[in-house]
Amino acid sequence: GDSVTQMEGPVTLSEEAFLTINCTYTATGYPSLFWYVQYPGEGLQLLLKATKADDKGSNKGFEATYRKETTSFHLEKGSVQVSDSAVYFCALRRNTGNQFYFGTGTSLTVIP
Amino acid sequence: EAGVTQFPSHSVIEKGQTVTLRCDPISGHDNLYWYRRVMGKEIKFLLHFVKESKQDESGMPNNRFLAERTGGTYSTLKVQPAELEDSGVYFCASSQDIVGGRTDTQYFGPGTRLTVL
Numbered sequence: 001g002d003s004v005t006q007m008e009g010p011v012t013l014s015e016e017a018f019l020t021i022n023c024t025y026t027a028t029g030y031p032s033l034f035w036y037v038q039y040p041g042e043g044l045q046l047l048l049k050a051t052k053a054d055d056k057g058s059n060k061g062f063e064a065t066y067r068k069e070t071t072s073f074h075l076e077k078g079s080v081q082v083s084d085s086a087v088y089f090c091a092l093r094r095n096t097g098n099q100f101y102f103g104t105g106t107s108l109t110v111i112p
Numbered sequence: 113e114a115g116v117t118q119f120p121s122h123s124v125i126e127k128g129q130t131v132t133l134r135c136d137p138i139s140g141h142d143n144l145y146w147y148r149r150v151m152g153k154e155i156k157f158l159l160h161f162v163k164e165s166k167q168d169e170s171g172m173p174n175n176r177f178l179a180e181r182t183g184g185t186y187s188t189l190k191v192q193p194a195e196l197e198d199s200g201v202y203f204c205a206s207s208q209d210i211v212g213g214r215t216d217t218q219y220f221g222p223g224t225r226l227t228v229l
Contacts (some may be wrong), residue, residue, distance in 0.1 A: 036220070043116065043118075044155075046217050058149070091155075098145075098160060099157045099160065099170075101156075101157070102147075102156070104154045105152070
């Protein structure tokens with residue numbers, strides 16, 4: 001079945017460090033891929049998305065590229081800030097139906 | 113514009129009791145979804161409403177869970193009787209329709225943390 005695997009956390013980085021959170025997926029067809037972020041005490045917010053192969057989603061300095069050949073959608077940011085501390089979820093949505101499949105989430109803590 | 117709201121934010125009940133969770137979607141969103149995250153694992157889909165109709169309830173774990181969306185506005189998710197393994201965070205999301213029956217981005221609420229003792 002469809003599934004998403006993302007790197008386990010927690011991840012702790014110093015401010016201005018480079019961030020990579022790995023995400024790979026298994027799906028039939030051509031799913032859309034998403035990164036959601038959950039800040040403490042809040043709901044999940046869409047961070048970025050990509051709907052077809054080689055698309056790059058970007059927002060707030062974060063980027064992820066839809067790589068069909070490696071079935072990956074790794075999240076990157078060049079210089080993290082304390083305010084980026086949150087839990088990050090990778091997700092896919094099949095091209096049929098509207099159900100999302102999420103990864104387990106990766107907790108990120110950025111220290112000053 | 114108000115986002116998706118959920119009530120309560122936390123609920124602690126004993127095994128065998130009943131709990132009802134409520135979700136108010138973004139106004140005008142016909143699509144409403146329930147998800148659950150158990151013990152730090154992945155967020156799993158429970159079901160999908162289109163207006164008041166259940167479009168997909170393939171993720172509902174068993175018949176102790178009952179979801180309703182009377183009138184196509186807010187939704188409730190009742191767990192009766194609750195078991196220990198029902199503990200987790202229950203998320204609600206809503207979205208608009210786009211062309212061809214596909215839905216737009218799902219907007220999530222803050223979740224309800226349910227603890228069953």
